[in-house]
Amino acid sequence: MQRFVLFFLLLICFESVAQHEDSSLIRQLADEILSNGKAYENLRVLCKTIGGRLAGSSQMYKAEDWGVKTLKLMGADNVFLQECKVPRWVRGGKDEASIIYNSTSGKPVTSNLDVLALGNSLGTGLKGIKAAVVMINNFDELDKRKDDIKGKIVFYNNPFNPRYVLPGQAYGERGIYRRSGPSRAARYGAVAVMIRSLTQSVDNNPHTGSTAYDSSLPQIPCVAMGLRDADNLSRLLLSGQKVTAYLKNKAQFLTDTVGHNVNCELRGSQFPEEYITVGGHLDSWDVAEGAHDDGAGCVHSIEVLRAFKAIGYKPKHTIRVVLFANEENGLRGGTEYAEAAKKNNEKHLFALESDNGGFAPRGFSFGMSQEQIEKVRQWQPLFLPYGVYEFVGGGGGADVGPLSRLLKTAVSSFKPDSQRYFDVHHARNDVFENVHKRELEMGALNMAALIYMIDKYGL
Amino acid sequence: MQRFVLFFLLLICFESVAQHEDSSLIRQLADEILSNGKAYENLRVLCKTIGGRLAGSSQMYKAEDWGVKTLKLMGADNVFLQECKVPRWVRGGKDEASIIYNSTSGKPVTSNLDVLALGNSLGTGLKGIKAAVVMINNFDELDKRKDDIKGKIVFYNNPFNPRYVLPGQAYGERGIYRRSGPSRAARYGAVAVMIRSLTQSVDNNPHTGSTAYDSSLPQIPCVAMGLRDADNLSRLLLSGQKVTAYLKNKAQFLTDTVGHNVNCELRGSQFPEEYITVGGHLDSWDVAEGAHDDGAGCVHSIEVLRAFKAIGYKPKHTIRVVLFANEENGLRGGTEYAEAAKKNNEKHLFALESDNGGFAPRGFSFGMSQEQIEKVRQWQPLFLPYGVYEFVGGGGGADVGPLSRLLKTAVSSFKPDSQRYFDVHHARNDVFENVHKRELEMGALNMAALIYMIDKYGL
Numbered sequence: 009m010q011r012f013v014l015f016f017l018l019l020i021c022f023e024s025v026a027q028h029e030d031s032s033l034i035r036q037l038a039d040e041i042l043s044n045g046k047a048y049e050n051l052r053v054l055c056k057t058i059g060g061r062l063a064g065s066s067q068m069y070k071a072e073d074w075g076v077k078t079l080k081l082m083g084a085d086n087v088f089l090q091e092c093k094v095p096r097w098v099r100g101g102k103d104e105a106s107i108i109y110n111s112t113s114g115k116p117v118t119s120n121l122d123v124l125a126l127g128n129s130l131g132t133g134l135k136g137i138k139a140a141v142v143m144i145n146n147f148d149e150l151d152k153r154k155d156d157i158k159g160k161i162v163f164y165n166n167p168f169n170p171r172y173v174l175p176g177q178a179y180g181e182r183g184i185y186r187r188s189g190p191s192r193a194a195r196y197g198a199v200a201v202m203i204r205s206l207t208q209s210v211d212n213n214p215h216t217g218s219t220a221y222d223s224s225l226p227q228i229p230c231v232a233m234g235l236r237d238a239d240n241l242s243r244l245l246l247s248g249q250k251v252t253a254y255l256k257n258k259a260q261f262l263t264d265t266v267g268h269n270v271n272c273e274l275r276g277s278q279f280p281e282e283y284i285t286v287g288g289h290l291d292s293w294d295v296a297e298g299a300h301d302d303g304a305g306c307v308h309s310i311e312v313l314r315a316f317k318a319i320g321y322k323p324k325h326t327i328r329v330v331l332f333a334n335e336e337n338g339l340r341g342g343t344e345y346a347e348a349a350k351k352n353n354e355k356h357l358f359a360l361e362s363d364n365g366g367f368a369p370r371g372f373s374f375g376m377s378q379e380q381i382e383k384v385r386q387w388q389p390l391f392l393p394y395g396v397y398e399f400v401g402g403g404g405g406a407d408v409g410p411l412s413r414l415l416k417t418a419v420s421s422f423k424p425d426s427q428r429y430f431d432v433h434h435a436r437n438d439v440f441e442n443v444h445k446r447e448l449e450m451g452a453l454n455m456a457a458l459i460y461m462i463d464k465y466g467l
Numbered sequence: 468m469q470r471f472v473l474f475f476l477l478l479i480c481f482e483s484v485a486q487h488e489d490s491s492l493i494r495q496l497a498d499e500i501l502s503n504g505k506a507y508e509n510l511r512v513l514c515k516t517i518g519g520r521l522a523g524s525s526q527m528y529k530a531e532d533w534g535v536k537t538l539k540l541m542g543a544d545n546v547f548l549q550e551c552k553v554p555r556w557v558r559g560g561k562d563e564a565s566i567i568y569n570s571t572s573g574k575p576v577t578s579n580l581d582v583l584a585l586g587n588s589l590g591t592g593l594k595g596i597k598a599a600v601v602m603i604n605n606f607d608e609l610d611k612r613k614d615d616i617k618g619k620i621v622f623y624n625n626p627f628n629p630r631y632v633l634p635g636q637a638y639g640e641r642g643i644y645r646r647s648g649p650s651r652a653a654r655y656g657a658v659a660v661m662i663r664s665l666t667q668s669v670d671n672n673p674h675t676g677s678t679a680y681d682s683s684l685p686q687i688p689c690v691a692m693g694l695r696d697a698d699n700l701s702r703l704l705l706s707g708q709k710v711t712a713y714l715k716n717k718a719q720f721l722t723d724t725v726g727h728n729v730n731c732e733l734r735g736s737q738f739p740e741e742y743i744t745v746g747g748h749l750d751s752w753d754v755a756e757g758a759h760d761d762g763a764g765c766v767h768s769i770e771v772l773r774a775f776k777a778i779g780y781k782p783k784h785t786i787r788v789v790l791f792a793n794e795e796n797g798l799r800g801g802t803e804y805a806e807a808a809k810k811n812n813e814k815h816l817f818a819l820e821s822d823n824g825g826f827a828p829r830g831f832s833f834g835m836s837q838e839q840i841e842k843v844r845q846w847q848p849l850f851l852p853y854g855v856y857e858f859v860g861g862g863g864g865a866d867v868g869p870l871s872r873l874l875k876t877a878v879s880s881f882k883p884d885s886q887r888y889f890d891v892h893h894a895r896n897d898v899f900e901n902v903h904k905r906e907l908e909m910g911a912l913n914m915a916a917l918i919y920m921i922d923k924y925g926l
Contacts, residue, residue: 038632039630042629042630042632043629043630170502171497171498171501173497173501173852173853173854173909175905210904368884370854393632394632395632395829425827425854425884427827427905427906427909428906431903444886444890445669446629446634447886450632450886
């Protein structure tokens, strides 16, 4: 019995020494990132000298060059490009939309809408499309009113549910109208689709994002409109007005081209052939600077590597920073990364993605076993001083998804505060000025802390 | 033994029923505030139709009228004003400052600075003050260089320590230079003071705030400057340049006048003579709209009352909403509230203040016994779904301080995320546009939840 007690005391003692070591190393990472952080300046250069960088665009190549240069500057052991085919969707110019209705005095009124064609949407042709508008709140209603759709423009107007504390929940629920809404409407003969943007912002910025056509149905154009325009249009229709809309956009697909994941490594000291990945996606929608989505995730990930180098931390496993290609409208980069890893028989211990913006940190979600989540949750006291308290299930992000599926790699997604994310998501106000320097740094330091803990203790 | 087990099971059962009741009531409050919230619109009216509302100004009276009207509209049982004397400091016009130095080619260069006189600072006189600048990083250095101060303008340039995770800690450390810096410099013969603004923002906005003169020393003018100007001036001085500064400001005190706390009640059903206070301060600096500081606290508090009424919750204790007068440069409102409570032998159970901005909630700090804090901490699972996880010591805010001191009332301060607070604090960018609707609402709902729990279970 006494031996058992002694063993137990030694264990506690050992654990508290280890915990002290960890908290002090995390403090070093925090001090380095909060005092000498480069994430904010790196983001400024990416946003302000390159800006929007959709897959296949000339800016995509500029962003890849920026990635290579920046990773080298930050001290990576080796930097390499990983080729993948990427789609090449182009907007082709300004999207136009207007509505025509009769004023209370009976005179026809034309009112312009602020719209953006959805990513992957096709164009209207040079003459545009003019048709009566039918407002639809959900697919049930669409099915019920299927005889009323032919030749019309369907306007999906179901708003975010404000009662969800996390706007991402509303986005998850409503996302299907952006992805499948055009084809669902086309099935009943609609000629185009307009959707209420997937946001609960108080401004009128339209929010683009991918749609996906069912290839067995007519591929009709689809635009998103800002919330004020959507509310106005909704009021008109609810008041019994007949509204005609005119849409014109020039979007099209050019032939696929070659893009790249921009990768680098900090080689592991004990297990150089076992990988921990940390990354964000380098592509962004064309209309914004992609500051939160996902410039922040890129500079977060680069900062993890920089801070490790700066404080002289030598990881046991090889840390890979990956700036993924083409997350927004194809996921070809994330897919290629996992397929190559599988082909090369690489061993991947863990992959962390940051693709929820550069806001103040709250936690991490994980795609791994409950036991593994419990293990990480034990580390909460080390993260609390830096604002991180949530370690929950729910999976990693889109780019580490293929790694999780193909290699069963444990994955995670960084979770910053999410109240502001959908204000800027895929919209023209996703600019550098809307990222806060210290919030961005706080994200990077918590990501660095998590990578450090997993590198040290495994999963 | 069996009886004991039965009792224990019943207790668990009872507790889980109670917890379910609480989580469901808090859910009702959340739904009400997130779906039908009025805090954001109330704040818009306060900021955009009244704006800056320093104690003693005509806007102070307009804000009081707004408070009375708004509290009535939101359904208070009774609304009443509580008179207090307030100081009447006036800026008197635009503050001016420039520096004169020799360019590398030897030619004199004049460069304007963006400055704000500190609150309670006196003016320079109509001719202004022109003198050589001495840069001082801390009071130790001031004391060491005391023979070099006479006739000079002292420039305090100690920056926020970026390693502090919470900027409030840096503010706490550096605040003494704003409060006591002028008198400390005057002791050694300085003719004026310029301070680096108490912020770590990336812009150049100067941040005002109260200074406090030692009446036994000359009361010299003091202005705050933005960080870019401070960095430029610092570089010039460090490079060995001799720099002369010219300051002109017209601030002065007029005679005290009468202001008011704007109070209202939701009468308690069981203990109408026992009070729970929730409040923010109605005054703000003259140069901003006082959106975060502290319009947010006012509309938070009003929203607690509105939500209780809207869901039909009848509190046991009387809930008092208090919009405090003159927090910024006198604390006369908070002092009067506590003194009147003491004089009238009122029993105050709890007082919650919101004066840290309208950002996404993180927790509450408390000024009460450790046992009481532990009791509240047990409620954490009810708050976690709404982003609140911290229940810590550290006291309430300034306005509930006198209640804590005079009546030993348990007090608390709402703690939202603080990374952005000092970007706008006492600066001209503290405007409505920098408040996020849902973050503001999330604050109100957590405050309502805390008041509900304390009303129900006591402390």
